Amino acid sequence: xxxxxxxxxxxxxxxxxxxxxxxxxxxxxxxxxxxxxxxxxxxxxxxxxxxxxxxxxxxxxxxxxxxxxxxxxxxxxxxxxxxxxxxxxxxxxxxxxxxxxxxxxxxxxxxxxxxxxxxxxxxxxxxxxxxxxxxxxxxxxxxxxxxxxxxxxxxxxxxxxxxxxxxxxxxxxxxxxxxxxxxxxxxxxxxxxxxxxxxxxxxxxxxxxxxxxxxxxxxxxxxxxxxxxxxxxxxxxxxxxxxxxxxxxxxxxxxxxxxxxxxxxxxxxxxxxxxxxxxxxxxxxxxxxxxxxxxxxxxxxxxxxxxxxxxxxxxxxxxxxxxxxxxxxxxxxxxxxxxxxxxxxxxxxxxxxxxxxxxxxxxxxxxxxxxxxxxxxxxxxxxxxxxxxxxxxxxxxxxxxxxxxxxxxxxxxxxxxxxxxxxxxxxxxxxxxxxxxxxxxxxxxxxxxxxxxxxxxxxxxxxxxxxxxxxxxxxxxxxxxxxxxxxxxxxxxxxxxxxxxxxxxxxxxxxxxxxxxxxxxxxxxxxxxxxxxxxxxxxxxxxxxxxxxxxxxxxxxxxxxxxxxxxxxxxxxxxxxxxxxxxxxxxxxxxxxxxxxxxxxxxxxxxxxxxxxxxxxxxxxxxxxxxxxxxxxxxxxxxxxxxxxxxxxxxxx
Numbered sequence: 001x002x003x004x005x006x007x008x009x010x011x012x013x014x015x016x017x018x019x020x021x022x023x024x025x026x027x028x029x030x031x032x033x034x035x036x037x038x039x040x041x042x043x044x045x046x047x048x049x050x051x052x053x054x055x056x057x058x059x060x061x062x063x064x065x066x067x068x069x070x071x072x073x074x075x076x077x078x079x080x081x082x083x084x085x086x087x088x089x090x091x092x093x094x095x096x097x098x099x100x101x102x103x104x105x106x107x108x109x110x111x112x113x114x115x116x117x118x119x120x121x122x123x124x125x126x127x128x129x130x131x132x133x134x135x136x137x138x139x140x141x142x143x144x145x146x147x148x149x150x151x152x153x154x155x156x157x158x159x160x161x162x163x164x165x166x167x168x169x170x171x172x173x174x175x176x177x178x179x180x181x182x183x184x185x186x187x188x189x190x191x192x193x194x195x196x197x198x199x200x201x202x203x204x205x206x207x208x209x210x211x212x213x214x215x216x217x218x219x220x221x222x223x224x225x226x227x228x229x230x231x232x233x234x235x236x237x238x239x240x241x242x243x244x245x246x247x248x249x250x251x252x253x254x255x256x257x258x259x260x261x262x263x264x265x266x267x268x269x270x271x272x273x274x275x276x277x278x279x280x281x282x283x284x285x286x287x288x289x290x291x292x293x294x295x296x297x298x299x300x301x302x303x304x305x306x307x308x309x310x311x312x313x314x315x316x317x318x319x320x321x322x323x324x325x326x327x328x329x330x331x332x333x334x335x336x337x338x339x340x341x342x343x344x345x346x347x348x349x350x351x352x353x354x355x356x357x358x359x360x361x362x363x364x365x366x367x368x369x370x371x372x373x374x375x376x377x378x379x380x381x382x383x384x385x386x387x388x389x390x391x392x393x394x395x396x397x398x399x400x401x402x403x404x405x406x407x408x409x410x411x412x413x414x415x416x417x418x419x420x421x422x423x424x425x426x427x428x429x430x431x432x433x434x435x436x437x438x439x440x441x442x443x444x445x446x447x448x449x450x451x452x453x454x455x456x457x458x459x460x461x462x463x464x465x466x467x468x469x470x471x472x473x474x475x476x477x478x479x480x481x482x483x484x485x486x487x488x489x490x491x492x493x494x495x496x497x498x499x500x501x502x503x504x505x506x507x508x509x510x511x512x513x514x515x516x517x518x519x520x521x522x523x524x525x526x527x528x529x530x531x532x533x534x535x536x537x538x539x540x541x542x543x544x545x546x547x548x549x550x551x552x553x554x555x556x557x558x559x560x561x562x563x564x565x566x567x568x569x570x571x572x573x574x575x576x577x578x579x580x581x582x583x584x585x586x587x588x589x590x591x592x593x594x595x596x597x598x599x600x601x602x603x604x605x606x607x608x609x610x611x612x613x614x615x616x617x618x619x620x621x622x623x624x625x626x627x628x629x630x631x632x633x634x635x636x637x638x639x640x641x642x643x644x645x646x647x648x649x650x651x652x653x
Contacts, residue, residue, distance in 0.1 A: 040141065066423050435573040465619075545633065552572035
C-alpha cells in the first residue's frame with residue numbers, strides 16, 4: 001500500500017535547483033553470474049516498476065537515541081518510542097525525497113506517477129524501458145537462468161552526481177535474484193560460492209543465512225545420555241548431572257510466577273524445520289509443571305511456519321524447540337509464551353525474515369532484505385504460497401533466540417542493517433537476547449579464520465571466529481556455565497567445558513559500545529591474555545561478548561518421548577529470557593514500563609551477578625580466554641541473582 005506524494009512540484013523546484021545531467025556510475029556488476037545467459041534486449045515500450053531506495057536518516061544517531069531510553073542515568077529512561085515515532089525518525093530526509101523528485105520530473109517522470117511506500121523508504125513508479133534507460137544511462141536486457149528462472153536488469157547504471165548521496169540503490173538493475181534450488185536433502189543446502197564478500201573480505205555462500213534451522217546446524221543443543229525415571233525428580237543434590245527447573249530456581253533464586261499481566265509477553269523464535277512436539281511438552285510438564293500439561297505456546301506462524309504436523313521427528317528436528325519451550329514455559333508459568341515459528345519446510349528462513357514479520361518497515365529499511373540470503377515468498381519451489389509477512393506480528397517484550405551465525409558468514413552491510421533493527425526494537429521496549437554459541441573462541445563447527453586467506457578452516461589454528469548477532473552491541477548475549485564436579489547449587493559455577501564451550505570474543509565488525517567501555521578496558525588491563533592481533537581483534541575498540549551467562553549443562557529435556565540430558569547456550573538463553581520476563585511482570589504490575597534494552601543497566605550494576613572466575617572457552621588450537629574477576633569474554637558479567645537484579649530494575653522509573 002502506498003500513498004501519493006503531496007508536495008507541490010513547483011515548490012520543490014523553486015526550493016531545490018534541478019540536478020544537472022552529469023551522471024556518475026552508481027552500481028556495476030562485473031559480468032553475468034554463473035548459470036545465467038542474456039536472452040534479448042528489452043523492447044522500449046515494455047513497462048517496468050522502478051523502486052528507488054532512499055538513503056535513511058539518523059542511523060548515525062541510533063546509539064544516542066537508544067541510550068536515552070535505556071541508560072539508568074537518563075531522565076527519559078523507560079520512555080520507549082511508538083512504532084510510528086521510530087519509522088518517522090529513521091525515514092529519509094525530506095531533502096532526499098525532494099532532490100530525487102526533481103531529478104525524476106526533469107527526466108519526464110511526472111510527480112503524479114510517483115508514489116512513496118508506506119514505510120517511507122522507497123519511491124516507486126512505472127515507466128517504459130526507453131524512459132528508464134534514458135533516466136539511468138543504461139540498457140536493459142532479459143536474462144534466463146539454467147533453471148528457467150527469468151530476470152530483467154542491466155549490468156550497470158548511472159545517476160546524477162547530486163543525487164547519488166540521496167539514494168542507496170535502484171531495482172530492478174544489477175542484482176540477479178534467484179531462489180536457489182534445494183539439494184537432494186531439502187534441508188541441507190550446500191551452495192557454490194559467489195563473488196559476494198563476507199565480513200572477512202572472502203566470498204560468502206548464498207543462502208547461508210537460511211541454513212540456521214537445518215538439522216545439521218551447529219547452533220543446535222548437544223545431546224547427552226538418556227535419563228532414567230529415578231533421576232528426573234528434580235533433586236537439588238543431583239543438579240550437577242541433571243539440571244531441572246527446580247535446580248534453576250535454587251541456583252538463581254528465581255521465584256514461581258504468580259500473575260499473568262496482559263501487557264507482558266515472552267517470545268521464543270524457532271526456524272523450520274526445527275519444531276516442538278506437544279507430546280514432549282506434556283511429558284516434561286507432567287514431571288516438572290503439572291498444571292501446564294496440554295498447554296501450548298501461542299503460535300505466530302511466519303512465512304508458512306508449521307508445528308505439530310511435521311513429518312520429520314528426531315533429535316535434530318525436535319530437541320531445540322522442545323528445550324526452549326519446556327524451560328521457558330515452566331519458568332514463567334502462568335505467563336504465556338509466544339512461539340514465532342519462522343519459514344516453511346522448503347525455503348527455510350533467516351533472522352531477517354523474522355524481523356520483517358514483527359516490523360513491516362524492516363522489509364524495505366536501508367534497502368531491504370538481501371535476495372541472496374533471505375527467503376522469497378510466495379515460495380517459487382512449491383512451499384508456502386502466501387505473501388511474505390511484512391509486519392502483522394507484534395514483538396513480545398522479551399525475544400529469545402538460541403541460534404547463531406559466524407560473523408564471517410555474512411557481509412558487514414548485512415550485519416549492520418540487522419543490528420540497527422535490534423536497536424529499533426530496543427527503542428520500542430523489547431529486550432532481544434541471543435545465544436553466544438557453543439564453540440568457545442571458534443565459530444560454528446569449530447571453524448576458525450585462516451590468517452592468510454581469511455577463509456574458514458577446520459579449527460586447528462587461525463584467528464578466533466566471533467559470532468553474529470552476538471557481536472551486535474544492541475542485543476544481550478548469553479553464554480553458558482556449569483556446576484563444578486560434585487558441586488551443589490550453593491557453590492560457585494564455572495565456565496562450561498562439558499560438551500561445549502561458552503562462545504565469546506571480540507567483533508571484527510562492530511565498535512565498542514559506550515556502556516561496555518569500562519568493563520572491556522578493565523579486562524584488557526587485568527587479563528594477561530597471551531594472544532595478540534594474530535589471534536583476535538585486540539584493539540580494545542570492538543564489541544566484546546557475551547554480556548551475561550546462565551547454566552547450560554545437562555538440562556533434563558523431553559525429546560521424542562524420552563528424557564535426555566541436553567547441553568548448550570541453547571539452554572542458558574531461554575532461562576535468561578524467563579528471568580527477564582518475570583522482571584517485566586513485576587514492573588508492569590507496578591505501572592512501570594518494560595525493561596527494553598538492558599545492557600546499560602547490567603554494566604552499570606555488575607554486583608547483581610554471580611561473578612564466574614574459573615574455566616576457559618578453548619578453540620582454534622588454543623585454550624581460549626579465561627574467566628576472571630569482572631567481565632570477561634567467556635561468561636560476561638556472570639550469572640544472575642534474581643532478587644538483586646529485580647531490585648535494580650524496580651528502583652528505576
